[in-house]
Amino acid sequence: MKLKQIFIFIIALLLLFEWISAYFIGGLFGVVSWWGIIGGSILGVILSFICFITFLLKLVRRKKISSSSIILFLLFLIMAWPACWLLSIGNLPYPAKIDSTKPTVSIELPFKESVTVGWGGNQIETNKPHVLVPNERWAYDFIMEPHSLKSKKLNDYGIYNKEIISPVKGTIVGAYDQEKDITLGTENNDTMAGNYIYIKIEETGTYLVLAHIKQNSILVKNVQAVDVGTPLAKVGNSGSTSEPHLHIHHQRQNPATTSMYLSEGLPLYFHNINGSSMPIGGEHGEVISPKKEAIQ
Numbered sequence: 001m002k003l004k005q006i007f008i009f010i011i012a013l014l015l016l017f018e019w020i021s022a023y024f025i026g027g028l029f030g031v032v033s034w035w036g037i038i039g040g041s042i043l044g045v046i047l048s049f050i051c052f053i054t055f056l057l058k059l060v061r062r063k064k065i066s067s068s069s070i071i072l073f074l075l076f077l078i079m080a081w082p083a084c085w086l087l088s089i090g091n092l093p094y095p096a097k098i099d100s101t102k103p104t105v106s107i108e109l110p111f112k113e114s115v116t117v118g119w120g121g122n123q124i125e126t127n128k129p130h131v132l133v134p135n136e137r138w139a140y141d142f143i144m145e146p147h148s149l150k151s152k153k154l155n156d157y158g159i160y161n162k163e164i165i166s167p168v169k170g171t172i173v174g175a176y177d178q179e180k181d182i183t184l185g186t187e188n189n190d191t192m193a194g195n196y197i198y199i200k201i202e203e204t205g206t207y208l209v210l211a212h213i214k215q216n217s218i219l220v221k222n223v224q225a226v227d228v229g230t231p232l233a234k235v236g237n238s239g240s241t242s243e244p245h246l247h248i249h250h251q252r253q254n255p256a257t258t259s260m261y262l263s264e265g266l267p268l269y270f271h272n273i274n275g276s277s278m279p280i281g282g283e284h285g286e287v288i289s290p291k292k293e294a295i296q
């Protein structure tokens with residue numbers, strides 16, 4: 001076999017392995033493959049571009065383009081495709097199945113009042129920024145009226161500074177609140193999550209991640225036990241965020257010790273609320289509220 005054919009064989013095998021693994025094997029194997037597909041797309045863009053320029057030069061010099069070069073170009077284009085997701089073109093959700101991904105957990109609302117689901121649910125249309133990311137596959141972003149404003153003042157946003165309460169019984173395994181709120185409309189964030197709380201859920205042994213918390217507002221400490229309704233912190237605008245909101249998701253691995261690139265998202269449902277068990281966000285984001293009088 002020629003070098004080019006060996007190259008075609010390796011790339012085709014790698015792509016096949018990654019896509020099969022993400023769609024049919026799942027678990028951690030699927031997560032790593034998915035990040036491989038996304039990370040490899042940058043290389044795909046570069047290689048497709050080089051191939052394209054080479055083709056142009058050959059056409060100008062009236063040289064023949066071999067069929068193996070065309071196959072290679074097509075493989076590079078497949079490899080490059082996920083780079084278009086950055087521009088919201090042809091996005092695909094991480095292919096974990098909601099019915100077979102276990103364990104699931106049903107929690108209470110982390111607020112004492114009504115919230116709007118900015119993003120949430122199983123579908124790409126209602127949960128666009130999360131479904132692409134394996135550990136955030138079933139994440140939610142909560143906002144409150146008024147929101148989506150042009151104002152640069154954090155206090156103008158309904159959810160800013162609102163109290164977050166524990167939605168489960170569990171143990172705190174991570175708490176950090178030393179990052180400043182970012183100025184609205186900027187990307188001056190040090191980390192993606194900003195300030196966070198991680199809770200190990202007693203019922204399942206899996207984890208909740210709460211992010212974008214307000215600086216110096218966390219009321220709980222590492223290894224502290226929390227119950228449903230325990231005051232945790234206040235909503236802020238720290239990390240990578242376009243406006244004040246609370247991000248929450250459920251994952252299998254301990255976020256305090258495991259990279260997000262090796263973490264598997266798990267389905268997250270709500271109970272004791274007025275609203276669906278998996279409320280949806282997006283254009284028609286649901287407004288949900290706690291049902292129980294006990295949370296006061």
Ligand SMILES: [Zn+2]
Pocket residue numbers: 130139140141247248
């Ligand atoms: Zn989020």
